[in-house]
Amino acid sequence: MTDGVIVECIDVNTHFGALHVLKNINLTVRAGETVGLVGESGSGKTTLGRAILGIGPVSSGRILFEGQDIAGIPPRDRKGNAAAIQAVFQDPYTSLNPSMTIEDILTEPIIARRQAGRAEASAKVRALLDQVALPSDAAFRYPREFSGGQRQRIAIARALALEPHLIVCDEPVSALDLSTQARVLDLFVEIQERTGVAYLFVSHDLAVVRHISHRVAVMRGGEIVEFGDCDQVTAKPQHSYTRRLLLAAPVADPVRQAERRAAFHALAVGER
Amino acid sequence: MMSAVQQKSSPSLSGRSGLLRSILTNPLGLIAATLLGAVVLIAIFAPLIAPFAPDDLQIFKVNAAPGDGYLLGGDGSGRDIFSRLVYGARNTLIGALITVSVSSVVGVTSGLFAGYFGGRREIVMSWISDGLMSLPSLIVLLAFYQSLGSSIEISMLVFGVMLAPGFYRLTRNLVNGVKHELYVDAARVSGLSDLRIIVGHILLVIRAPVIIQISVVAGISIVIQSGLQFLGLGDTSIPTWGGMLQDAFANMFVVPTAIFWPGLAISVTVASLVLLANAIRDRLQQGNRPVAVPNMPVLAVKPATVTEPVAEGVLLEVRDLVVGYPEKSGWTEVVKGVSLTLRRGEVLGLVGESGSGKTQTAFAMLGLLSTGGRILSGSIWFDSRDIANLPEEDMRKLRGRRIAYVPQEPMSNLDPAFRIGYQLTEPMVTVLGISKAEARERALTLLARVGMPNPLRTFNAYPHQISGGMAQRVLIARAISCNPDLLIADEPTTALDVTVQAEVLNLLRDLQAEMNMSVILVTHNFGVVADICHRVSVMKDGRVVETNDVTELFAAPRHDYTKMLLGAVLDDVTPRVYQPRSGKGVAA
Numbered sequence: 031m032t033d034g035v036i037v038e039c040i041d042v043n044t045h046f047g048a049l050h051v052l053k054n055i056n057l058t059v060r061a062g063e064t065v066g067l068v069g070e071s072g073s074g075k076t077t078l079g080r081a082i083l084g085i086g087p088v089s090s091g092r093i094l095f096e097g098q099d100i101a102g103i104p105p106r107d108r109k110g111n112a113a114a115i116q117a118v119f120q121d122p123y124t125s126l127n128p129s130m131t132i133e134d135i136l137t138e139p140i141i142a143r144r145q146a147g148r149a150e151a152s153a154k155v156r157a158l159l160d161q162v163a164l165p166s167d168a169a170f171r172y173p174r175e176f177s178g179g180q181r182q183r184i185a186i187a188r189a190l191a192l193e194p195h196l197i198v199c200d201e202p203v204s205a206l207d208l209s210t211q212a213r214v215l216d217l218f219v220e221i222q223e224r225t226g227v228a229y230l231f232v233s234h235d236l237a238v239v240r241h242i243s244h245r246v247a248v249m250r251g252g253e254i255v256e257f258g259d260c261d262q263v264t265a266k267p268q269h270s271y272t273r274r275l276l277l278a279a280p281v282a283d284p285v286r287q288a289e290r291r292a293a294f295h296a297l298a299v300g301e302r
Numbered sequence: 303m304m305s306a307v308q309q310k311s312s313p314s315l316s317g318r319s320g321l322l323r324s325i326l327t328n329p330l331g332l333i334a335a336t337l338l339g340a341v342v343l344i345a346i347f348a349p350l351i352a353p354f355a356p357d358d359l360q361i362f363k364v365n366a367a368p369g370d371g372y373l374l375g376g377d378g379s380g381r382d383i384f385s386r387l388v389y390g391a392r393n394t395l396i397g398a399l400i401t402v403s404v405s406s407v408v409g410v411t412s413g414l415f416a417g418y419f420g421g422r423r424e425i426v427m428s429w430i431s432d433g434l435m436s437l438p439s440l441i442v443l444l445a446f447y448q449s450l451g452s453s454i455e456i457s458m459l460v461f462g463v464m465l466a467p468g469f470y471r472l473t474r475n476l477v478n479g480v481k482h483e484l485y486v487d488a489a490r491v492s493g494l495s496d497l498r499i500i501v502g503h504i505l506l507v508i509r510a511p512v513i514i515q516i517s518v519v520a521g522i523s524i525v526i527q528s529g530l531q532f533l534g535l536g537d538t539s540i541p542t543w544g545g546m547l548q549d550a551f552a553n554m555f556v557v558p559t560a561i562f563w564p565g566l567a568i569s570v571t572v573a574s575l576v577l578l579a580n581a582i583r584d585r586l587q588q589g590n591r592p593v594a595v596p597n598m599p600v601l602a603v604k605p606a607t608v609t610e611p612v613a614e615g616v617l618l619e620v621r622d623l624v625v626g627y628p629e630k631s632g633w634t635e636v637v638k639g640v641s642l643t644l645r646r647g648e649v650l651g652l653v654g655e656s657g658s659g660k661t662q663t664a665f666a667m668l669g670l671l672s673t674g675g676r677i678l679s680g681s682i683w684f685d686s687r688d689i690a691n692l693p694e695e696d697m698r699k700l701r702g703r704r705i706a707y708v709p710q711e712p713m714s715n716l717d718p719a720f721r722i723g724y725q726l727t728e729p730m731v732t733v734l735g736i737s738k739a740e741a742r743e744r745a746l747t748l749l750a751r752v753g754m755p756n757p758l759r760t761f762n763a764y765p766h767q768i769s770g771g772m773a774q775r776v777l778i779a780r781a782i783s784c785n786p787d788l789l790i791a792d793e794p795t796t797a798l799d800v801t802v803q804a805e806v807l808n809l810l811r812d813l814q815a816e817m818n819m820s821v822i823l824v825t826h827n828f829g830v831v832a833d834i835c836h837r838v839s840v841m842k843d844g845r846v847v848e849t850n851d852v853t854e855l856f857a858a859p860r861h862d863y864t865k866m867l868l869g870a871v872l873d874d875v876t877p878r879v880y881q882p883r884s885g886k887g888v889a890a
Contacts, residue, residue: 280829
């Protein structure tokens with residue numbers, strides 16, 4: 031619990047059959063901090079997020095949340111603040127049940143955790159919608175009546191319902207349009223500054239991670255290859271894989287992109 | 303844009319009362335529901351409706367003609383046919399209710415658990431289900447009748463168990479389809495127990511097909527039940543439609559009309575149940591069925607307004623292209639007057655957000671609009687020829703040979719059943735008319751050219767044996783195999799990892815320069831645009847708002863929308879500074 035650390039992964043390993051998908055993961059998240067978790071498909075970043083949420087397996091190691099070990103404990107058996115850990119998933123089209131109204135979706139975590147009765151929970155819906163800048167009449171509509179960006183706002187409102195200290199965000203803006211993406215990221219930052227919630231922000235997009243993170247961990251093949259301050263990892267990476275990742279992402283400027291492309295090529299040639 | 307609540311007026315499907323309401327607005331559904339409602343009401347209020355008790359005998363009215371108090375005449379024992387019909391409705395529906403309740407409760411419950419938990423539970427339950435399904439139900443029912451006696455309730459209960467596998471299989475398959483949806487994960491994170499997820503989320507989502515099945519099974523059970531009673535296997539002391547049928551059949555040569563009434567009751571009830579199921583199914587399928595085109599407003603075919611020839615060095619010129627899809631209210635335009643110019647050897651980026659019409663514009667050029675889609679006006683000049691609304695046969699000659707296409711999802715564009723080699727050589731043999739050996743030679747060269755480390759191995763592989771990046775290289779190889787003049791790539795790197803994207807973009811750039819191809823690249827990513835495009839057209843709401851040289855576009859965007867989009871690009875942000883907080887009581 032030094033330095034306000036609320037999540038500490040210690041030597042976390044996960045096996046799927048013969049596959050070793052998480053290898054000795056050590057990671058900390060501090061209160062009110064965003065830790066970006068970046069990597070390509072199959073790097074294990076989503077598996078790590080699910081392990082912390084309690085909906086993915088942990089073979090060995092400990093995950094300490096505010097001091098208590100939550101590794102391998104499913105969400106419904108978690109107690110206290112660990113029970114409030116929430117998630118925002120990638121696809122806003124399948125993360126909301128199409129047959130439920132927004133009010134039912136937002137009150138579900140409150141009622142499930144027995145924090146309040148139905149009437150009391152319903153009273154909170156308006157405040158939750160307000161936090162994500164949606165009109166209060168949204169409560170009686172169904173998810174299909176909203177655009178992708180609006181649905182992601184609803185998913186964020188659901189994550190905020192239990193006033194969590196940590197939200198695991200799994201590619202929450204990847205499915206959104208550019209302008210919507212920027213607005214939803216701003217909303218994440220604004221909510222963090224207001225409530226002090228910490229984010230573990232999983233993404234494949236280094237630019238998105240750089241935008242929102244205080245610290246960044248780079249994953250490859252189930253391992254964290256680099257973990258440090260955001261600026262250091264995303265601008266002056268030490269590990270060759272992080273450099274490769276950085277140079278591979280095209281930058282929206284033809285002149286600089288030509289330079290970056292040449293550097294990517296040089297790196298690829300150098301590695302050969 | 304954010305405040306726009308979409309499809310406000312669309313018919314409610316997932317709404318709890320919406321399904322019922324939309325079925326009642328369907329004429330077929332309304333008729334079926336009304337008839338069914340009437341039968342149910344008659345069954346419930348039978349003592350109030352029937353003028354006589356079902357067993358009241360009037361000996362002088364045996365096989366009597368209608369009239370004199372007996373509305374539909376008397377049966378073979380002198381009982382009122384109408385009254386027995388009314389009480390028969392009650393007993394017949396109770397029998398159906400038993401079957402439906404038993405089969406749906408047993409089948410749906412076991413299906414939900416087997417589907418949700420999977421593993422050994424599912425295997426054991428599927429064995430039981432398969433075993434039940436392999437038994438001939440009528441013979442089982444006859445056997446039970448022999449050993450358990452004449453109670454039709456017990457027969458219907460047994461029949462319910464026999465029909466449970468239908469519900470089991472349906473439910474299990476539906477659950478398997480939805481159990482990995484993210485809202486189930488979200489519910490688990492919220493702390494819901496498995497039971498509450500099964501009831502509150504999964505059953506809620508899959509309920510409509512289960513309702514259809516209930517309706518169908520109710521119809522089947524009435525038919526089987528009446529059949530058993532007609533054979534004389536029911537309790538003759540209870541009035542049922544099947545029993546009445548048997549009685550009327552015995553007196554058929556005396557009163558031929560008496561057989562008509564129970565027959566009518568059975569037919570109407572069963573038909574209503576089946577029609578109701580159809581109405582629900584129609585309603586469920588309506589969402590993804592295009593509106594029938596014949597009902598659409600007639601197209602006014604506008605002659606191309608500009609017929610002047612395209613400029614020298616221009617391969618493709620799109621003029622005022624309008625693409626529409628039929629809707630109930632008429633044609634909805636998704637591309638509203640787009641004009642583009644593509645020179646030979648040029649890469650043109652078509653950029654925009656979702657719904658901007660960029661993909662529809664590209665598909666119009668390929669002649670591959672989805673069902674119902676049409677080019678309503680405008681022209682597409684390809685190599686001095688208007689290919690807008692070209693007959694499919696002529697378009698097919700252009701596609702592949704002169705216009706090639708690279709899709710967004712490489713894996714779904716390769717047939718998993720065929721080896722990659724076959725999928726590469728087949729179009730070459732068809733389009734170029736070369737021999738198989740020649741095509742194979744060429745395919746191997748192309749695979750080497752697109753950077754396959756071992757071309758022969760890829761040639762002999764099935765699509766599932768290669769990665770997404772490799773699959774996209776294979777599709778690029780296929781696209782360039784016939785030396786096209788124009789390559790249309792729809793978000794070709796969106797589904798790929800960023801390092802793979804960089805490699806695929808490099809490959810595309812090299813091939814374009816090498817073959818002097820013209821390329822239209824549809825994308826939402828300004829980094830990709832900066833990397834590979836010479837010129838850019840920015841699209842918004844079906845229109846091109848700005849076409850500019852790539853350096854100009856990034857240095858000095860003209861249109862406000864372009865400026866807004868470029869402003870949303872996340873490059874070059876200053877990283878956030880962490881403000882330490884205490885670990886406790888952080889949430890407001």
